[in-house]
Amino acid sequence: MKETPSTCCYCGTGCGVIIESDGHAISGVRGDPAHPANFGRLCTKGSTLHLSARHDARALHPELRQQRDGVRRRVKWKEALDFVAQRFAALIERYGPDSVAFYISGQLLTEDYYVFNKLAKGLIGTNNIDTNSRLCMSSAVAGYKATLGADAPPCCYEDIAQAQCLFIVGSNTAYAHPIVFRRIEEARAKNPQMRIIVADPRRTDTASIADIFLPILPGSDVALFHGMLHVMLWEGLCDPDYIARHTEGFDALKETVREYTPQAVATICGVPAADIVTAAKWFGGSGASLSLYCQGLNQSVHGTDKNAALINLHLATGMIGKPGAGPFSLTGQPNAMGGREVGGMANLLSAHRDLANPIHRAEVAKMWGVPEVPAMPGKTAVEMFEAVRRGEIKALWIACTNPVHSLPDAGSVRAALSVAELVVVQDAYRNIDTADYADVLLPATSWGEKEGTVTNSERRISRVRRAVAGPGSSRADWDIAADFARRLARYLGKAEPSFAYQMPEQIFNEHRATTVGRDLDIGGLSYALLEQRGPQQWPFPMGATVGRQRLYEDGVFPTPSARARFANVAYLPVAEATDARYPLHFNTGRLRDQWHGMSRTGTVARLYSHDEEPILEMHADDMARRRLVDGDVVRVSSRRGELAVRVAASAQMRPGQVFLAMHWGSRTMNGAGANALTITAFDAVSRQPELKHAAVQVEKVELPWRMVAMRKGDTVARMARVQPLLRYFGYATCGLYGHGQAVLVLRTAHDAVPDAALLAEIDAALELNEEHAVTYADARRGVTKRALLRDGKVEGVRLAGEVAAAEWLKDWMARDIGADGLRAWLLAPLATPPSGAVSRGRIVCNCHDVAESEIVAEVKHGSGLAALQAKLKCGTACGSCVPELKRLCAQPAAV
Numbered sequence: 001m002k003e004t005p006s007t008c009c010y011c012g013t014g015c016g017v018i019i020e021s022d023g024h025a026i027s028g029v030r031g032d033p034a035h036p037a038n039f040g041r042l043c044t045k046g047s048t049l050h051l052s053a054r055h056d057a058r059a060l061h062p063e064l065r066q067q068r069d070g071v072r073r074r075v076k077w078k079e080a081l082d083f084v085a086q087r088f089a090a091l092i093e094r095y096g097p098d099s100v101a102f103y104i105s106g107q108l109l110t111e112d113y114y115v116f117n118k119l120a121k122g123l124i125g126t127n128n129i130d131t132n133s134r135l136c137m138s139s140a141v142a143g144y145k146a147t148l149g150a151d152a153p154p155c156c157y158e159d160i161a162q163a164q165c166l167f168i169v170g171s172n173t174a175y176a177h178p179i180v181f182r183r184i185e186e187a188r189a190k191n192p193q194m195r196i197i198v199a200d201p202r203r204t205d206t207a208s209i210a211d212i213f214l215p216i217l218p219g220s221d222v223a224l225f226h227g228m229l230h231v232m233l234w235e236g237l238c239d240p241d242y243i244a245r246h247t248e249g250f251d252a253l254k255e256t257v258r259e260y261t262p263q264a265v266a267t268i269c270g271v272p273a274a275d276i277v278t279a280a281k282w283f284g285g286s287g288a289s290l291s292l293y294c295q296g297l298n299q300s301v302h303g304t305d306k307n308a309a310l311i312n313l314h315l316a317t318g319m320i321g322k323p324g325a326g327p328f329s330l331t332g333q334p335n336a337m338g339g340r341e342v343g344g345m346a347n348l349l350s351a352h353r354d355l356a357n358p359i360h361r362a363e364v365a366k367m368w369g370v371p372e373v374p375a376m377p378g379k380t381a382v383e384m385f386e387a388v389r390r391g392e393i394k395a396l397w398i399a400c401t402n403p404v405h406s407l408p409d410a411g412s413v414r415a416a417l418s419v420a421e422l423v424v425v426q427d428a429y430r431n432i433d434t435a436d437y438a439d440v441l442l443p444a445t446s447w448g449e450k451e452g453t454v455t456n457s458e459r460r461i462s463r464v465r466r467a468v469a470g471p472g473s474s475r476a477d478w479d480i481a482a483d484f485a486r487r488l489a490r491y492l493g494k495a496e497p498s499f500a501y502q503m504p505e506q507i508f509n510e511h512r513a514t515t516v517g518r519d520l521d522i523g524g525l526s527y528a529l530l531e532q533r534g535p536q537q538w539p540f541p542m543g544a545t546v547g548r549q550r551l552y553e554d555g556v557f558p559t560p561s562a563r564a565r566f567a568n569v570a571y572l573p574v575a576e577a578t579d580a581r582y583p584l585h586f587n588t589g590r591l592r593d594q595w596h597g598m599s600r601t602g603t604v605a606r607l608y609s610h611d612e613e614p615i616l617e618m619h620a621d622d623m624a625r626r627r628l629v630d631g632d633v634v635r636v637s638s639r640r641g642e643l644a645v646r647v648a649a650s651a652q653m654r655p656g657q658v659f660l661a662m663h664w665g666s667r668t669m670n671g672a673g674a675n676a677l678t679i680t681a682f683d684a685v686s687r688q689p690e691l692k693h694a695a696v697q698v699e700k701v702e703l704p705w706r707m708v709a710m711r712k713g714d715t716v717a718r719m720a721r722v723q724p725l726l727r728y729f730g731y732a733t734c735g736l737y738g739h740g741q742a743v744l745v746l747r748t749a750h751d752a753v754p755d756a757a758l759l760a761e762i763d764a765a766l767e768l769n770e771e772h773a774v775t776y777a778d779a780r781r782g783v784t785k786r787a788l789l790r791d792g793k794v795e796g797v798r799l800a801g802e803v804a805a806a807e808w809l810k811d812w813m814a815r816d817i818g819a820d821g822l823r824a825w826l827l828a829p830l831a832t833p834p835s836g837a838v839s840r841g842r843i844v845c846n847c848h849d850v851a852e853s854e855i856v857a858e859v860k861h862g863s864g865l866a867a868l869q870a871k872l873k874c875g876t877a878c879g880s881c882v883p884e885l886k887r888l889c890a891q892p893a894a895v
């Protein structure tokens with residue numbers, strides 16, 4: 001058994017993991033007790049990383065399609081990279097450097113990012129390199145730069161324990177950053193006097209810890225922050241001395257917030273004025289106030305203003321640069337920070353240099369050994385795909401991200417990729433929508449197989465280490481990019497810059513050199529030091545023995561005047577107003593157990609157990625008005641597209657708002673997922689698109705015919721075979737289930753009995769068409785039961801017409817219960833479940849496989865959290881379900 005310390009590849013918390021392997025295959029994972037981000041803890045996603053270390057969804061070998069209408073064939077690396085290099089060189093020579101573009105990812109390691117950035121800006125001479133971090137953090141970057149002068153989160157995780165007041169806004173920390181939320185729970189337990197304010201349009205599990213919950217209306221954040229500042233001024237809670245000594249621009253802002261009275265803001269935000277006053281008094285009156293925020297602020301057409309208006313509160317009260325205080329942006333992706341550090345975006349330069357600054361451009365050009373780097377900002381994410389659609393960008397290289405799934409208005413992204421002259425997709429996974437458009441597919445190594453570094457939300461750089469080799473002929477992302485760069489340089493006849501890297505440490509050292517003298521100076525860091533002393537925060541200049549925990553403790557800011565700047569911004573409404581035709585606010589966000597487009601988490605059956613299929617969450621009054629009940633299929637439509645999903649009443653929602661998780665897409669449902677509906681409008685400064693609001697309509701769809709098909713084993717391959725068939729049903733979802741045996745679960749609904757040929761295709765895709773399958777058909781009632789039994793076990797089932805039994809059958813299959821008790825049920829006209837058949841419902845605790853029904857039964861007998869944990873063991877491992885357990889204990893009657 002080999003143990004390899006590394007870092008979790010999911011969220012920006014950046015938890016340390018220990019990978020267990022035999023050197024060939026990964027067999028286990030546990031939290032690294034020595035890592036300062038998590039001290040040994042992992043959430044549901046991190047603790048199942050080893051279950052996702054499988055090869056059946058992976059891209060294994062380079063593939064090339066030379067004709068647009070042809071199929072891709074497997075080729076050697078040399079042929080694939082030479083083909084792309086020749087095509088890129090021809091396009092660059094004919095149309096100029098801006099005819100090509102790179103769309104990369106916050107999932108890449110810093111070393112990967114560095115090489116791609118140097119390739120685009122240094123070798124090719126285009127700033128057309130952007131990343132999915134644009135969808136995630138660019139408003140946070142712009143907010144920090146506008147106010148503090150640099151893109152640097154000033155806080156650290158230890159501040160959570162030292163804060164007297166926590167202001168969580170636009171962040172479902174309990175789901176998106178679970179280990180950060182464990183720290184919040186601990187801090188609250190140790191300091192019951194700590195005040196916690198949560199502001200969010202949805203009453204998420206994060207809100208369950210709040211002393212005051214502000215369910216603000218979508219997009220009204222700036223008004224809320226101005227209203228709080230208005231109260232702080234009125235109550236004398238600002239810090240005039242700090243404002244005078246360390247800031248500028250306060251008088252203009254003071255004038256602006258004059259009209260943001262609690263009453264006026266209460267109307268804009270839809271929350272009681274008294275709560276706004278209380279929140280302001282708590283924030284301004286505490287000894288140390290810490291804000292935690294994320295996509296709710298960032299993913300907005302006014303994202304920069306929202307970030308800046310929140311930072312205003314910290315500057316006005318002097319709540320920055322001291323323990324327990326500051327504006328702490330939680331990064332969504334594992335290395336959004338690293339990408340920012342190397343300047344791997346269309347408007348950034350290496351080491352937080354400014355693209356518009358000729359001195360900065362000259363510095364970077366000198367370091368790379370090139371005559372110049374281009375001055376004109378490149379196309380950012382949404383703009384890049386629009387330019388592809390217009391034919392301005394002719395070749396697009398997409399690495400480690402799935403834009404067909406994740407960019408807004410998925411229909412226009414598909415249209416762009418359809419007309420591109422060349423699409424290169426470099427990814428570890430082939431089970432992604434974007435791979436369908438790849439003319440060239442380049443297989444990359446993934447978590448557990450590659451070396452490098454990442455930076456988490458608190459500026460902490462951690463090593464990512466290789467435990468096993470990548471499958472097939474996959475290669476590290478930096479290695480693919482550097483090999484391509486060397487070939488492209490030959491075709492372009494250029495001698496520079498150098499891409500002669502043999503190992504990622506050389507790249508890290510080159511990146512390190514670019515940071516010296518900058519705000520993020522890591523001149524004193526090295527792989528060896530990270531090996532000896534573990535993860536370190538930046539800055540870590542030469543001669544330092546430890547990284548800097550907090551920034552701006554001296555009140556000196558990296559602006560020309562050395563003062564922080566108040567942002568005098570105004571509240572503006574959302575970009576797309578609701579109206580009579582599209583009367584509902586549509587919101588998107590994360591589930592607890594899935595990650596992004598599910599290419600990795602979507603292969604792990606137990607990660608579906610908490611949320612098995614896409615569900616539109618809606619307020620009960622809105623459902624009643626439309627005569628909807630839980631489980632009905634509805635059509636959600638916007639001006640851009642529509643989706644058929646099931647609906648459920650949710651106590652988290654305010655009237656007039658609906659929510660759909662971002663993870664589902666055409667691999668798991670009939671439709672493109674939430675981004676079939678979203679808008680492409682983006683923030684004028686950060687260029688971050690609005691993913692938190694679109695105007696939609698919801699209507700019932702009558703699809704009386706229902707079918708559920710389930711199959712054990714080979715789930716990923718069978719999912720891939722079923723996926724093209726989903727679109728033939730009025731409603732269809734395909735997911736997994738099970739803690740032991742993995743069961744594929746296909747759910748469909750249709751307006752009439754579908755063609756027999758379609759059902760035969762489903763049977764063939766799931767291999768339910770074997771001769772010895774047992775079939776019961778009641779033509780009069782339109783009911784069919786088909787079961788594949790083998791070695792006394794149920795291998796597969798297809799139920800049509802009447803599907804309620806699927807809820808206990810899936811558990812029967814996952815638990816591998818013998819088929820004997822089933823035969824009578826299978827051949828009986830009435831669906832009376834056999835004894836022992838139980839519909840467990842939603843699984844709340846993934847680690848110990850404990851269902852909501854089992855928890856509620858205990859709660860109804862008087863059990864509290866401690867008793868539940870003692871008896872059922874739920875919430876005693878990773879802790880991700882603890883907020884939900886507390887909610888179930890507090891509201892047993894609501895279940």
Ligand code: SF4
Nearest residue numbers: 008010011015043046
């Ligand atoms: Fe990974 Fe969970 Fe830690 Fe995020 S909180 S880094 S997903 S273990």
